[in-house]
Amino acid sequence: MTAPPPEHDGPNRSAPGRVDERLAAQERQLDGRDIERFLAGDQAGFEALVRRHWRRAYGIALGLTGSGDDAMDATQKAFLRVWKALPDFRCGEPFFPWLYRIVRNCALNQRRDEKRHRGEMPLEWVDRDDGRPNALDVAERVELGGRVWEEIQRLPLEQREVVMLFYFQGLKYREIAAALDIPLGTVMSRLHAARLRLRDRLTSGGAR
Amino acid sequence: MTGSVFDHERDAAWLSAFADGELDDQQEAAVKAHLAVCAACREEMVGLSRFDLVMASLRLKEAPPEAWEAIEARLSHRAARRAGWLLLTAGAAATFAWGAWLGVAALLGASGTPWWVKAAILAACVGGLLLLVSALRERLYARRRSRYEDIVR
Numbered sequence: 562m563t564a565p566p567p568e569h570d571g572p573n574r575s576a577p578g579r580v581d582e583r584l585a586a587q588e589r590q591l592d593g594r595d596i597e598r599f600l601a602g603d604q605a606g607f608e609a610l611v612r613r614h615w616r617r618a619y620g621i622a623l624g625l626t627g628s629g630d631d632a633m634d635a636t637q638k639a640f641l642r643v644w645k646a647l648p649d650f651r652c653g654e655p656f657f658p659w660l661y662r663i664v665r666n667c668a669l670n671q672r673r674d675e676k677r678h679r680g681e682m683p684l685e686w687v688d689r690d691d692g693r694p695n696a697l698d699v700a701e702r703v704e705l706g707g708r709v710w711e712e713i714q715r716l717p718l719e720q721r722e723v724v725m726l727f728y729f730q731g732l733k734y735r736e737i738a739a740a741l742d743i744p745l746g747t748v749m750s751r752l753h754a755a756r757l758r759l760r761d762r763l764t765s766g767g768a769r
Numbered sequence: 770m771t772g773s774v775f776d777h778e779r780d781a782a783w784l785s786a787f788a789d790g791e792l793d794d795q796q797e798a799a800v801k802a803h804l805a806v807c808a809a810c811r812e813e814m815v816g817l818s819r820f821d822l823v824m825a826s827l828r829l830k831e832a833p834p835e836a837w838e839a840i841e842a843r844l845s846h847r848a849a850r851r852a853g854w855l856l857l858t859a860g861a862a863a864t865f866a867w868g869a870w871l872g873v874a875a876l877l878g879a880s881g882t883p884w885w886v887k888a889a890i891l892a893a894c895v896g897g898l899l900l901l902v903s904a905l906r907e908r909l910y911a912r913r914r915s916r917y918e919d920i921v922r
Contacts, residue, residue, distance in 0.1 A: 608841075615840055619832040633836055637843045677838040682826045706827060729829045734791045739902075742818065746782075749791070753782035 585736075588613065592656040599647060607647070611640055614657070617730065618664045623683050624725035626669035627714060632683075635671040639664040661740040665722070684710050705763075712762045720755035727752055775803035777810075784810060786816055 591613065598606025618639055622632035642663050650659060669730070684706045711725055722741060726732045732740065734748045773784065777801060782797075783804055787790045787800040877887050 573788075611840065611844065612837075616832055616838065619836060620829045623829055629830070629833065633832075635841060636832075637840050640840060640844060641847055644847070683830050685830050687826050687828050699905075704824065709823065709827060728824045734786070734789070748771075749786045750782040753785035756785055756817060756820060760816055763820070763823075764816075 573593070588753060589655055596650060596652060597648065599653075610643075610647065610656070614660055615640070616719070617657075617690065618660065620730060621664045621689045621725070622663060623670040624729055625665065626721075627683060627710075628681050630666070631671045635664065635668040638671070639667040641684065642667065655739065657736075658740040658742070661726075662742075669718075682707050682710055702718055707761070708763060710723075712759050714760065715762075718750050722746055723751045724755045724759070784813055785817060788814060806910065848881045 592610060595606040595610045595613075599610065615636060617646070619632055619636045622635035622639070623629065625633060626632050637662070637760050643660060646663070659728075682703075686706060713721060716724065723737055726737045726740060727734075734745055734752075737748045738745045780796075783792060783796055783800050787797060792800065804814065873890055876882055876890055
């Protein structure tokens with residue numbers, strides 16, 4: 562890694578990409594309303610639910626399959642399963658953890674089904690907010706991004722999932738715990754182990 | 770939470786959680802106190818922060834613009850297909866039931882049919898009905914008890 566070393570200055574309570582509490586609560590309320598509409602026979606409720614979650618579902622599938630095409634297929638299959646299983650959804654419970662498990666299963670099945678498309682790089686660099694040029698040139702960015710992705714893919718599934726949800730879905734620890742149905746301490750230890758592993762592999766030049 | 774004193778072996782993951790602002794007040798105080806006296810952990814924190822800087826600069830590519838149309842089309846086709854299957858199944862079941870009833874009634878009403886054949890037909894009808902009711906009850910029970918059977922955790 563060639564980024565300049567930052568000084569450590571305590572916990573980061575507003576890390577980029579974190580999900581805002583108020584928005585999350587609002588989303589849960591909207592989900593509940595749309596599920597009730599769908600269960601009452603209004604298809605528009607389901608459409609609203611899909612519109613709200615499909616990008617996130619695609620992101621999850623992309624993170625697990627590593628391929629845009631596979632992610633599309635997995636997302637479509639996942640929403641078909643949601644459509645079928647929604648009458649059995651326990652109203653009042655948060656929708657996202659339930660959706661996550663369905664998308665995860667579809668994505669992992671898709672990954673088993675489709676061995677093509679390997680070698681895609683589904684990560685991209687975010688431009689700096691302050692408009693200053695990034696410390697890395699384009700070639701370095703591509704090379705580093707590729708290595709990061711490659712090393713993420715080498716992580717055990719249980720660590721990879723936590724990394725994807727934390728860094729690329731912006732979930733908090735307790736939201737990850739709910740989505741994966743694991744204790745908070747397990748999220749903490751898996752994420753820490755994954756971080757150390759990724760950091761060590763990236764700083765050692767991508768050791769195989 | 771495992772206590773207010775930081776232990777390298779036990780609480781290593783607290784360093785990550787501290788950087789993410791995910792510790793409770795007691796844990797956070799323990800990590801702060803430890804960082805004040807442990808150069809190795811301060812160095813670890815700097816390494817983690819550097820790694821996070823790279824990760825914060827990366828994001829997953831957005832879904833392609835045509836993705837929504839593809840999802841919508843597939844879902845709407847499936848909805849129409851499901852309605853078709855429901856109608857077909859209901860119609861076929863009603864037709865079959867009516868035909869079966871006519872056949873059984875004709876056999877039972879025929880004067881030339883031996884009594885034991887009539888008894889066998891009745892037994893088959895009652896048996897079939899019991900199996901149907903049993904299967905429906907089992908399905909309803911499973912639906913109530915195991916709502917997430919479709920989901921592998």
